[in-house]
Amino acid sequence: MSRILVQDALAATAPRDSLLLQGWVRTRRDAKAFSFIELNDGSSLRGIQIIANATLPDYAHIERVTTGAALEVRGKLVPSQGQGQKWEVIADAFTIVGEADATYPLQKKGHTMEFLREIAHLRPRSNLFGAVFRVRSRLAFAIHQFFQDKGFFYIHTPIVTASDCEGAGELFRVSTLDPKNPPKKPDGAIDYQQDFFAKPTYLTVSGQLEAEIFACALSNVYTFGPTFRAENSNTSRHAAEFWMIEPEMAFCDLQGDMTLAEEFVKYLIRDAKEHCAADLEFFGKFVDKELLKRHDFVLERPFQRCTYTDAIQILETCGRKWEHPVKWGDNMQSEHERFLAEEHFKCPVTVYNYPRTLKPFYMRVNDDGRTVTAMDLLVPGIGEIIGGSQREERLEVLRESMAQHKLSEKEYWWYLDLRRFGTVPHAGFGLGFERMLMFVTGVGNIRDVIPFARTPGTAEF
């Protein structure tokens, strides 16, 4: 007899004379002549109720069927006599595959997220984290489906990179040199000529520059992979290792970029609603009561678009006192972004055309000479979920921007070559996968949507 998943057993349309279930015991309740066992195998939020009659030969071992134990059950699928479930299984036999003693940490009660984080090896067996990681899997699939359906090609950009610039902050160094005794040059500096790649190398902070290469060949491409930032960030929305999706489109301007971003976000929410309904309902009940309403709200209306200059105007004239002053030319602070998305527009907002001085060298300079075609998509509750831009395709303007950022043309020779040979307007953005997952699930801390989060001081598991 082959195994049936709990999800499929629960979805049965007719009774079955025999089936095999395998999973982990969530709880057992003993009655006089039999026991109720709730079995969950992770295939769905719901478990299935097993009836183990005291007349079973295996019943002698029933006290070892404890919360957390791995169990195999053979039996019949029948309509439930009790309330609360359509089907239940009358066991013909059960086998305890792996016991779980009284020290099993997951109890039949609510646990705090902080505690569950400490037992990241067991938390996928909880309702909440089972749901989070089922949705995570579906979301990853939906991302590929969205792009593949549109004719985008999936590009694997390198994880190890030699470009340390781009202003993206601290990088993780990749080296095989002996940290206690690195080879030195005559002037005392470390001799990276002798390192594995014969130059200093780092973990990638973005696949964008490489994605541009492929967009300028295959037209529409995307990357989806791990990204690393060695920032000492201690917030609920930053991780040192996270996954990012970066589409890049040739013959595309900022407007097209913003349109794709909006379509993409909506597609992912719609897909989750369609394929993870039970899990989302659970989040709506126990994590964020407003979640489902917010999903619908976001799907129903067009995202707002607002230039940086207009946004500053709104912030200046709204009559509110700001902790951080609002001034054209300064970065917008969290309180400002949150106000725009959560209070002023009450909707995801794309802010675009930022001051040139605030943004990296590769963004296209607008005709006004002082702004660039940058865009940030801000969503209520999380803040920035997407950052993107149209790229500077004009060789001379790019060279000038690189000079302003004190970047060496020699190191970016290949990037400049793209502007020498068949240059074309192109644009793209980066979507933080975990931030999107936070938005979809309502989970408030990025550490709880990553199986094993890497944050400053923490690399357990």
Add this chain to the structure above:
RNA sequence: UGCCCGGUAGCUCAGUGGCAGAGCAGGUGACUGUUAAUCACUUGGUCGCUGGUUCGAUCCCAGCCCGGGCAGCCA
């Protein structure tokens, strides 16, 4: 990294300058088509660590460690 809050039983928390508490979990028993079952009894403690003040510190003070929130950096 800065500011703020916290660390007491396996978990969630209360509490006091003078013998350490509850609910849940665990154990024992009862009861029951139950579903975070219920009822009775019960086991369980380096009060984060180090030092100081004190006759006496879990409590007050300092430093450190760990966790969380917010901010910065960003996705």
